[in-house]
Amino acid sequence: MRPAFRLLALCAACAALSACEAPPEVGRAITAQERAAAYPPLVPLSPLLTAQPEQITPATEDALLARAAALRARAARLRRSPIGAGERARMLAGPNI
Incomplete structure (x- = not known):
C-alpha cells in the first residue's frame, strides 16, 4: 500500500474511534413516578x-x-432606493476583508 x-x-x-460514546442507559431502573x-x-x-376539505379555492389564486x-x-420600490453609484459599487464588490 502507498504511504x-x-x-x-x-x-x-x-x-471513527473518537466518535464512539458510551451507550445509553438501557438497563436503568424505572422510578416509582414513571x-x-x-x-x-x-x-x-x-x-x-379521511379526506380533508379542499384548501385551495379560486379565491386562493386571486389572493396569491x-x-x-x-x-x-x-421590489421595484426597493430597487429605486437612494443609494449613490459609489456606495452601490462598494456593496456589489463584497466585504473588504
Missing part, C-alpha cells in the same frame, strides 16, 4: 385518514396573484 493511503486509513480509523404515570390517550386513526403583485411593486 498516503495508509495515513488516510489511519486518520479515518482515529476519527411507573405511576398514566398512559397517553389513544386517538382513533380514522379521522386522520394580488400578493405577488404587491411583492413585485415593493
